Amino acid sequence: MSQLSERPEKAVVGVPMPHESAALHVTGTALYTDDLVHRTKDVLHAYPVQVMRAHGRITALRTGAALAVPGVVRVLTGADVPGVNDAGMKHDEPLFPDEVMFHGHAVAWVLGETLEAARLGAAAVEVELDELPSLITLTEAIEAGSFHGARPVMETGDVEAGFADSAHVFTGELQFSDQEHFYLETHAALAYVDEGEQVFVHSSTQHPSETQEIVAHVLGLHSHEVTVQCLRMGGGFGGKEMQPHGFAAVAALGAKLTGRPVRVRLNRTQDLTMSGKRHGFHASWRIGFDADGRIQALDATLTADGGWSLDLSEPVVARALCHIDNTYWIPNARVAGRIARTNKVSNTAFRGFGGPQGMLIIEDIMGRCAPLLGLDPTELRERNFYRKGQGQTTPYGQPVVRPERITAVWEQVKERAGFADRAREIAAFNAAHPHTKRGLALTALKFGISFNLTAFNQGGALVLIYKDGSVLINHGGTEMGQGLHTKMLQVAATTLGIPLHKVRLAPTRTDKVPNTSATAASAGADLNGAAVKNACEQLRERLLRVAATQLGSHASDVRIVEGVARTLGSDRELAWDDLVRTAYLQRVQLSAAGFYRTEGLHWDAKAFRGSPFKYFAHGAAAAEVEVDGFTGAYRVRRVDIVHDVGDSLSPLIDIGQIEGGFVQGAGWLTLEDLRWDAGDGPGRGRLLTQAASTYKLPSFSEMPEEFHVTLLEDATEEGAVYGSKAVGEPPFMLAFSVREALRQAAAAFGPDGTGVELASPATPEAVYWAVQAARRSGAADGPAAGSGRVDAGRVDGGPAAGGFRAGAEAAIGA
Numbered sequence: 141m142s143q144l145s146e147r148p149e150k151a152v153v154g155v156p157m158p159h160e161s162a163a164l165h166v167t168g169t170a171l172y173t174d175d176l177v178h179r180t181k182d183v184l185h186a187y188p189v190q191v192m193r194a195h196g197r198i199t200a201l202r203t204g205a206a207l208a209v210p211g212v213v214r215v216l217t218g219a220d221v222p223g224v225n226d227a228g229m230k231h232d233e234p235l236f237p238d239e240v241m242f243h244g245h246a247v248a249w250v251l252g253e254t255l256e257a258a259r260l261g262a263a264a265v266e267v268e269l270d271e272l273p274s275l276i277t278l279t280e281a282i283e284a285g286s287f288h289g290a291r292p293v294m295e296t297g298d299v300e301a302g303f304a305d306s307a308h309v310f311t312g313e314l315q316f317s318d319q320e321h322f323y324l325e326t327h328a329a330l331a332y333v334d335e336g337e338q339v340f341v342h343s344s345t346q347h348p349s350e351t352q353e354i355v356a357h358v359l360g361l362h363s364h365e366v367t368v369q370c371l372r373m374g375g376g377f378g379g380k381e382m383q384p385h386g387f388a389a390v391a392a393l394g395a396k397l398t399g400r401p402v403r404v405r406l407n408r409t410q411d412l413t414m415s416g417k418r419h420g421f422h423a424s425w426r427i428g429f430d431a432d433g434r435i436q437a438l439d440a441t442l443t444a445d446g447g448w449s450l451d452l453s454e455p456v457v458a459r460a461l462c463h464i465d466n467t468y469w470i471p472n473a474r475v476a477g478r479i480a481r482t483n484k485v486s487n488t489a490f491r492g493f494g495g496p497q498g499m500l501i502i503e504d505i506m507g508r509c510a511p512l513l514g515l516d517p518t519e520l521r522e523r524n525f526y527r528k529g530q531g532q533t534t535p536y537g538q539p540v541v542r543p544e545r546i547t548a549v550w551e552q553v554k555e556r557a558g559f560a561d562r563a564r565e566i567a568a569f570n571a572a573h574p575h576t577k578r579g580l581a582l583t584a585l586k587f588g589i590s591f592n593l594t595a596f597n598q599g600g601a602l603v604l605i606y607k608d609g610s611v612l613i614n615h616g617g618t619e620m621g622q623g624l625h626t627k628m629l630q631v632a633a634t635t636l637g638i639p640l641h642k643v644r645l646a647p648t649r650t651d652k653v654p655n656t657s658a659t660a661a662s663a664g665a666d667l668n669g670a671a672v673k674n675a676c677e678q679l680r681e682r683l684l685r686v687a688a689t690q691l692g693s694h695a696s697d698v699r700i701v702e703g704v705a706r707t708l709g710s711d712r713e714l715a716w717d718d719l720v721r722t723a724y725l726q727r728v729q730l731s732a733a734g735f736y737r738t739e740g741l742h743w744d745a746k747a748f749r750g751s752p753f754k755y756f757a758h759g760a761a762a763a764e765v766e767v768d769g770f771t772g773a774y775r776v777r778r779v780d781i782v783h784d785v786g787d788s789l790s791p792l793i794d795i796g797q798i799e800g801g802f803v804q805g806a807g808w809l810t811l812e813d814l815r816w817d818a819g820d821g822p823g824r825g826r827l828l829t830q831a832a833s834t835y836k837l838p839s840f841s842e843m844p845e846e847f848h849v850t851l852l853e854d855a856t857e858e859g860a861v862y863g864s865k866a867v868g869e870p871p872f873m874l875a876f877s878v879r880e881a882l883r884q885a886a887a888a889f890g891p892d893g894t895g896v897e898l899a900s901p902a903t904p905e906a907v908y909w910a911v912q913a914a915r916r917s918g919a920a921d922g923p924a925a926g927s928g929r930v931d932a933g934r935v936d937g938g939p940a941a942g943g944f945r946a947g948a949e950a951a952i953g954a
Contacts, residue, residue, distance in 0.1 A: 144670060145856060145863040147787070150701055152633040152640050153862045156792040160626040160645070161372065161619075172374055173328040173344045174405045180330065184213055186390055186404045187258035188246035188414070189265045194274035194483045194825025196240045198247060198267060205264040206250055211257025215265065216249040216394055223360030227386030229350065233449045233486065235358060235386055240269060241448035242484050243817075243825035244413035251394050251402060274483040276818045276825050278315065278422050278445045281480035288446065289454045289479040294461045294748045296535040302437025302472030306428025308513060314504050316497075316900035318420035318445060319490060319808045320829075322837055323620075325374025326411040327384055331355075331391035332401035339366045339392050344373045345384040346618050347658035352650045354385035355392045366392070369649035376620035377804070378489030381658045382451050383415050412830050416488035417814065419444040419456055421497045427505055433513050433520050437472040440464065440501065444494075446479040447486040452493075453479045455592040458745070459494035462752065465534055466499045467546045467586045468506075468524040473535040483825055484816065489660060491804065492869045495587055500809075500900065503583060503876045507883050511895030517880065518559075518582050522550070526586070538751040540586070549760040549782045549852055550584050556850060557582075557762040557780035566764070570888045575769045578777070579885030583877040584760040587870040588753030589662055590738055596657040597738035597754075599667030603632065603675040605730040609717035611636065611643045613675075616656025617668040618648045622868055623793035624664045630790055631669045631861065635676035637700030638716050662866035665789060666754070667736055669861035675734025682730075686723045690714050739859075755857055757870040759783035761802065763844070763877035767885040772908025774882060776806070778846040781874055786857035786865030798849050798871040805875030807838035810882070810902045882907055890914030 147153065164170035177183050191198075203215040218225050218236035227235040237247055248265055252258030275281045303309055330342040339359065345351045348368040356366045368388065373380060387404045394402035406414065425440040442460055446453035457477040464475055506524075510517040526532050526543035533539050553559070559582060566578045590597050601615040613632050619625045625645050633640045646652065657667065680700065687705040688695040697708045703716040714722075723730060743750035761781045767774045781798060788794045812835065815828040829835035856863035882902050887894045889911045896914050899906035 141856070142859055144673070144861055145858050147862050148634065148637065151862070153630045153789045154787060154791070155630070157626065157790060158792060159623050160629060171371055172325055173330055173342045173371065174403070176330050176342055177403050180332070180401050183401045183403050184251045184253065184394060184398060185255040185258045186249045186251055186394055186402055187255065187262040188410060189248040189250065189262045189267065190244045190246050190413070191240045191267050191269060192243055192826070193240055193269055193271055194243045194276065196269035196271040198238050198240065199270050200266070200268035201248065202266040203248065205266065206261035209257060209261040209264055211253040212250060212261035213253065214251045214394070214398060215261065216251065216390065216397070220393065220397060221358060224357045227354055227358070227389055228382070228449060228451065230450045233386065235389055243827070246414060249390050249394070251398065274825055275481070276483060276816055278420060278443065278480055278482065281445070281482045282422065282443055286481045287478050288481045289450050291476065291478045292458055292461060292745070292748050294473065294475045294535050296537070297472030299437050299439055299472045299474045303426070303428045305430065306436040307431040308429045309426065310509055310512060311426045312505070312508065313422070313424045314501060315422040316420060316500060317812070318487060318814050319418035319812050320412060320814060320835060321375070321377045321379035321417070321490060322835070323373070323375025323377060323379060326406045326408060327380070327387045327415060328405040329384065329388040329391040330401060330403050331388065331395040333395050333399065337365070339396065341366065341368045341388050341392050343368055343370060343384050343388040344380055345370050345388065346373070346376045346380045346620065346660055347382070348618065348648055348650050349654065349656045350382070350658065351385050351388045355389050358389040359392060359396055367649060367651045369647055370618045371647045373618065373620035377491045378493060378660060379415060380620070381489045381660050383488055409830050413827050414485065416447060416451060416486045418490035418808070419446065419453065419487045419494070419497065421445070421460070423501045425501065425505060427509065429509070429513060433515050433523050435468060435470050435524050438470050439474050441476045441478070442498070442501070444477070444479050444497070445482055445484070445487060447482055447484045449486040450479070451486040451488045453487065456489065456494035458592050460498035461748070462534070462536055462588060463495040463498035464502050466502050467526060467584045468502060469526050469532045470535055475535065491801065492872045493661065495869065496805065496808070496873050499585065499873050500876065503880065507880050508895060508897065511887070511893055514893065517884070521583070537749045538753060540756065542756070545758040545784055545852070546584055546586060549758050549784055550582070552782040552850070552852070553582060553760040553762050553780055556782065556848065559762055562764065576766060577769065577885045577888035578764060578766045579881040579883070579888065580762065580764045581877050581880035581884055582760065582762045583874070583880055585758065585870060585873040587757045587873065589666065589757055589866045590741060590752060590754045591657065591661045591663060592743070592752055594741050594743055594752070597663065597667065597741055598657060599671040599736045600653040600656060601668060601671035601675045601734035602652050603672065603679060603732055603734065605679060605720055607721060607724050609642060609720045611638070612646055613643060613672055614646045614652040615668040615672050616648065616653040617664040618659040620659070622797060623790060624659065624668070626793055627665050627789045628668060628672050631672050632676050634862065635673045636680055638703045642703065642716070662868040662870065664868065665864065666860055666866055667738070669789065670736035671734040673734070673861055674736055675732040678732040678734070679730065682728050683719055683723055686726060686728055687714050687719050690722060755860065755865065757784055757865050759870055759874050761874035761877040763881045765878065765881040765885050767882065767907055767911065769889055769911050772904040772906070772911060774885070774904065774907060776842070776844040776878060779844040779877070780848045782850045782852055783871060783874070784852040784855050784865060785867045786855050786860060787863035788851055789862060789864045791851060794851065794867045795849050797867045799847065801869070801871030802874045803838050803843065805872040806842065806878045809875050809879045809900055811836045811838055811842065813901050813903055883910070886910035887914050890918040894918065
């Protein structure tokens, strides 16, 4: 086992413990960015001037009336920017635009003594607009040929030969919804300038180094003149990876121009209408199976709704392509990706980062094709798993080195859930209940861990030991409630061999650890944990040499365990505090900078080939649902999960992440239905679901009535910090089991072998239409397996939200 993976005796990692800020969270004493306003003197409040049109060129911007409003101090416009008027890394997001690109686009910001003064000032700003045509829906953009960014193509094998060898070939389309992050804390920043003209920004950001970079180039400064700190975030989910930069830049610009602290904090409606979402996708596909139901070929085109600017759309699409295989070996594939440019907010990272979109497509295909092939969906999925010893690679050429983990989590879920017995019980229940049906589905996942861009796979840390033996750690990761800081404390205590109470963690800030990557891609613990471990190892080696001298032994024979240094085979010992004090007196350096870079990664973006991921995370879930045939309303009766987190760094944290990720995934797939005004009236492009009253989020009532989560045992991951695996994003995809269970329950309203199409999100409305389709199928005796066509509809008679057309071609070469 590698030094990175090996655990010492009496390790603090692996011990179940609560989140390091849990008590602060539940008592309301945890400080967030906006809480600092009340501790800061003479703060000005910023308010956006939003233009409520989908697209248009600004012909006049008059601020005089705003400046006449009592309490208004200044109006920020593009003319005030001393550096680069852009808030994005692609230089396609003007901070103060001269062209409105989406409904609610902010074109100026008003600074006021109070938030109310700033609001009234913003309302007084006059904007004249030359309106231009707009593209709101993904369908409109595709028809208009409106695309931007890269168009990757992933190819493996011989696709046409694969279809020629297929006994069954099916075609279809799927369009599914975007998703709002709806973090509890909206975007926030507080900036001020000190006596040395240093700009200091508190920001709710997942990527402080990039926020620093954007603030610096907007202000025309170098990065060393800007410091960004993130205390903690009240949720991020990817929504604060790229999007906070512009808000931080507005606050910093205001502070630089006025000499006073400036606060930006979006209210919920502003956050919903101004910030990006998960990318909605459209997919068209053709798939071939042999006579035994094994995939022979896949040809697909994936189109992401990127919104008005690129943001992170290109790597999101790349990850979607890399995950369209999920747990299935596809020997012949051609998958193309593209990004539609629409007049909506710029869509961005969201938990899973394109992976869920790619995986949803293949899971939907499996769920739709199983009845057409005359196979149980569980059996069809099993037949297509990656297998050990077959030398199988992903469509982009990365070997799947531990495919047995797929089977392991799958079989454990089957056993723990009593899958076979419950399937029989459900069949009996459905036969006895004509108006209520149940469904039980099992799905698995394979999710690659590492950033798509190889350069981002690095982490840094700074660890300080003080003369009294206390330890302070700094690292480049940010805390958004996911427990990263808890894990880093455990890693430091384990590596140094001291009790956890000896270690404290400082807020994340750019003047302590520079050039950090975003806390994203589920890699926060991998990168920063390895960097913290590296720094602590440097310090431990220095201290072991000091201890060896004091104990009269060789450094290689000394161990520090639970805060005491001992020599192997001897009863002599030296307490940690005494050891540290002795080291100080001997002028031994008691601080160390740690660094880690993920080895073994390589990626050719143009060829779309390589090994971009350090390893794959695996999991499986069985979900049981019950559907009311009169309304489409449903409840999740039970969920069983087995998930692979390697050797967990912090089991309570990991189980919480699995539960939370699963429920958030179920929200995306079954509840959360963003709607936009696509009409031709003055409200065209307006987000219609602007609050929790119109955008349904999962809550306690949507939690499974029985919820069982188990961590895969004996699952050490070689080459990862203390043998652990990432946990942030992968559990999100376990929720496919809920959608597939709903499909099976709806199909149960028809005769045996009925297949139904299901919109995404599978809202009660969508489930109701699927139930109706199953009933119609029964009335018409249903289509023959392997043929036929089914259309999904919406209550208003329009195309299904997330609906699709499914068809089957004649067998090729059969």
